[in-house]
Amino acid sequence: MTSEKRRPIIAGNWKMNTTPEEGAALAESVLNQSMQVPDLDMVVCPPFTGLHAVAERLTGSSVSLGAQDMHWESDGAYTGAISAKMLLTLGCRHVILGHSERRTIFGESDDHVNRKIHQALTTGLLPIVCVGESLDERESRRTEQVVTVQIRAALSGISEGQMEGLVLAYEPIWAIGTGRVATPEQANSVHHHIRSLVEAQFGAHVSSAIRIQYGGSVKPDNAHELLSQPDIDGALIGGASLEADSFIAIAQAAVS
Ligand code: PGA
Numbered sequence: 707m708t709s710e711k712r713r714p715i716i717a718g719n720w721k722m723n724t725t726p727e728e729g730a731a732l733a734e735s736v737l738n739q740s741m742q743v744p745d746l747d748m749v750v751c752p753p754f755t756g757l758h759a760v761a762e763r764l765t766g767s768s769v770s771l772g773a774q775d776m777h778w779e780s781d782g783a784y785t786g787a788i789s790a791k792m793l794l795t796l797g798c799r800h801v802i803l804g805h806s807e808r809r810t811i812f813g814e815s816d817d818h819v820n821r822k823i824h825q826a827l828t829t830g831l832l833p834i835v836c837v838g839e840s841l842d843e844r845e846s847r848r849t850e851q852v853v854t855v856q857i858r859a860a861l862s863g864i865s866e867g868q869m870e871g872l873v874l875a876y877e878p879i880w881a882i883g884t885g886r887v888a889t890p891e892q893a894n895s896v897h898h899h900i901r902s903l904v905e906a907q908f909g910a911h912v913s914s915a916i917r918i919q920y921g922g923s924v925k926p927d928n929a930h931e932l933l934s935q936p937d938i939d940g941a942l943i944g945g946a947s948l949e950a951d952s953f954i955a956i957a958q959a960a961v962s
Contacts, residue, residue: 714933714960715873715917715940717749717772717834718947719802720756729756733763735950740769743957746940749800749834750947754788761797772800772834775808778821780829790829801826802942804836804860806879816859823860823872832871834942835860836921837900841880849878850899857903866908874900874918875942881922883944890931890938893920897937926952929959 724732729752740748751772752760761771777787793801803826804819819835826833837856839849853876864872876896878888888896897918905913920932921942932938933956940960946952 712915712917712939714746714957715749715919716746716953716957716960717751717800717802717873717875717919717940717942718953719774719805719921719942719944720750720752720947721774721807721944722753723948724752724756726756726759729753730759730763732948732950733760733769736953737763737767737769739950739954740767740957743954743961744768745961746957748957751800751802757793757796757798765797770799771797772802773798773831774802774805776801776803776822776826776831778818778825780825790825790831794829794831799832800834800873801831802836802875803833804856806836806838806877806882810879816856819856819860820862823864827864827868827872832873834873834875834919836875836877836942838877838879838882838922844878844880849896853896853900854903857900858907861904861907866912869904869908869912869916872916873940874904874916875921876900876918877921877942879922883923885923887923887925887928887932888920890935893932894935894937897935901937924956926955926959929956930962933960 749770749772773793803822808814839852843852901913917939919940919942920938924941
């Protein structure tokens with residue numbers, strides 16, 4: 707199965723950066739340059755406080771809005787939490803779930819991730835589900851095992867129909883924000899493995915359609931070789947998404 711059949715998807719994870727004003731300005735620059743790259747899906751994920759201001763800029767455009775996390779319950783006494791419906795009504799289409807920073811810094815478990823995915827899908831948000839191994843796990847050759855556990859847990863109880871529009875992201879923890887990027891072959895081999903897990907659970911129809919992003923120190927100068935791998939369908943970009951020029955340059959690399 708080749709990536710030609712899948713439309714690339716590029717998402718910018720702004721993490722805990724940008725005020726609403728800064729976010730709106732960044733979104734505007736992305737939007738202005740996005741016309742140069744029509745043949746892919748583009749998503750920006752500001753912090754919660756910037757969603758409204760960014761949504762106003764993106765309304766009616768081809769750039770989609772995403773959030774960086776949400777709670778697994780629909781409402782209730784969860785101080786500080788944000789629900790899927792709140793995100794949807796603010797204009798979000800996507801939500802990043804299971805990012806390694808949520809898992810390692812905030813103690814999010816595979817079960818939490820699974821519950822969030824169910825809630826997002828039930829509400830009508832499209833999850834971008836992140837998995838990836840630590841440096842220690844890679845060095846002890848447990849990458850596939852770790853990713854298998856994460857994928858199986860994340861997708862537990864999800865129906866074939868719900869997989870439509872869901873995006874997976876392989877993000878080796880040792881490559882996030884470190885400048886240390888997986889080689890295209892390393893990344894593609896894990897993507898291939900993830901696709902085979904999806905095939906085992908949902909069949910070839912779903913596995914050939916699902917988009918799997920790579921994330922971890924993706925920059926304009928390494929994007930092309932990563933994104934030209936057959937099983938890599940886009941990128942989840944942290945640091946390089948905070949400048950419109952580098953974000954758009956990565957998008958261009960995805961379609962070149
Ligand atoms: P990075 O972050 O591009 O800054 O490595 C990627 C991510 O955490 O999604």
